[in-house]
Amino acid sequence: MAPPMSASSFIKALKDEGLTVVEVGDWRHHNRNHIGDWGPLNGVMIHHTATSGSASTVRVCRDGHANLPGPLCHGVITKDGRVHLVGYGRANHAGLGDDDVLRAVIAEKALPHDNEANTDGNSRFYGFECENLGNGDDPWPAAQLEAIERAAAAICRHHGWTERSVIGHLEWQPGKVDPKGFTMASMRGRIRDRLK
Numbered sequence: 470m471a472p473p474m475s476a477s478s479f480i481k482a483l484k485d486e487g488l489t490v491v492e493v494g495d496w497r498h499h500n501r502n503h504i505g506d507w508g509p510l511n512g513v514m515i516h517h518t519a520t521s522g523s524a525s526t527v528r529v530c531r532d533g534h535a536n537l538p539g540p541l542c543h544g545v546i547t548k549d550g551r552v553h554l555v556g557y558g559r560a561n562h563a564g565l566g567d568d569d570v571l572r573a574v575i576a577e578k579a580l581p582h583d584n585e586a587n588t589d590g591n592s593r594f595y596g597f598e599c600e601n602l603g604n605g606d607d608p609w610p611a612a613q614l615e616a617i618e619r620a621a622a623a624i625c626r627h628h629g630w631t632e633r634s635v636i637g638h639l640e641w642q643p644g645k646v647d648p649k650g651f652t653m654a655s656m657r658g659r660i661r662d663r664l665k
């Protein structure tokens with residue numbers, strides 16, 4: 470459990486991890502903090518967008534849509550491996566998830582199966598949306614997977630967390646399938662190796 474890093478610390482951590490970062494509009498102050506809590510932070514959540522086209526993907530993640538106002542994450546990781554910062558603070562990405570999973574993330578232990586949606590995740594997780602159709606066929610370019618690894622590692626490094634603080638949306642909320650096309654176990658392995 471940790472207080473959220475400042476927006477300046479956030480972007481610095483990403484750049485220090487070797488990422489190419491794109492600042493979108495007034496991302497530092499675009500958030501949902503007027504709706505609920507932001508922090509304490511316990512982990513990092515990875516998503517796929519179920520969209521294609523980088524420009525439109527970044528736009529929807531910043532603006533949201535009629536039923537779900539933006540921002541829909543903090544960083545959008547496009548297929549070219551760039552991280553587009555669209556918001557900072559509470560964002561509509563994690564929704565309600567399983568309190569048993571949150572306890573496991575906090576303890577950095579193996580995750581139980583998510584079978585409850587009883588806990589606000591938007592206050593607890595940094596969120597990265599990754600450009601992919603999420604149909605199992607749309608490829609995940611090496612540059613994009615490496616950017617996911619670096620972004621998650623950057624945050625873990627800042628907070629002193631291990632790879633076990635990084636989860637997929639599908640491990641948090643019953644019914645979610647994202648990210649689809651790689652396993653979170655494989656991604657956690659990469660993050661663990663990067664943090665050594």
Ligand SMILES: [Zn+2]
Nearest residue numbers: 516517638647
């Ligand atoms: Zn998701």
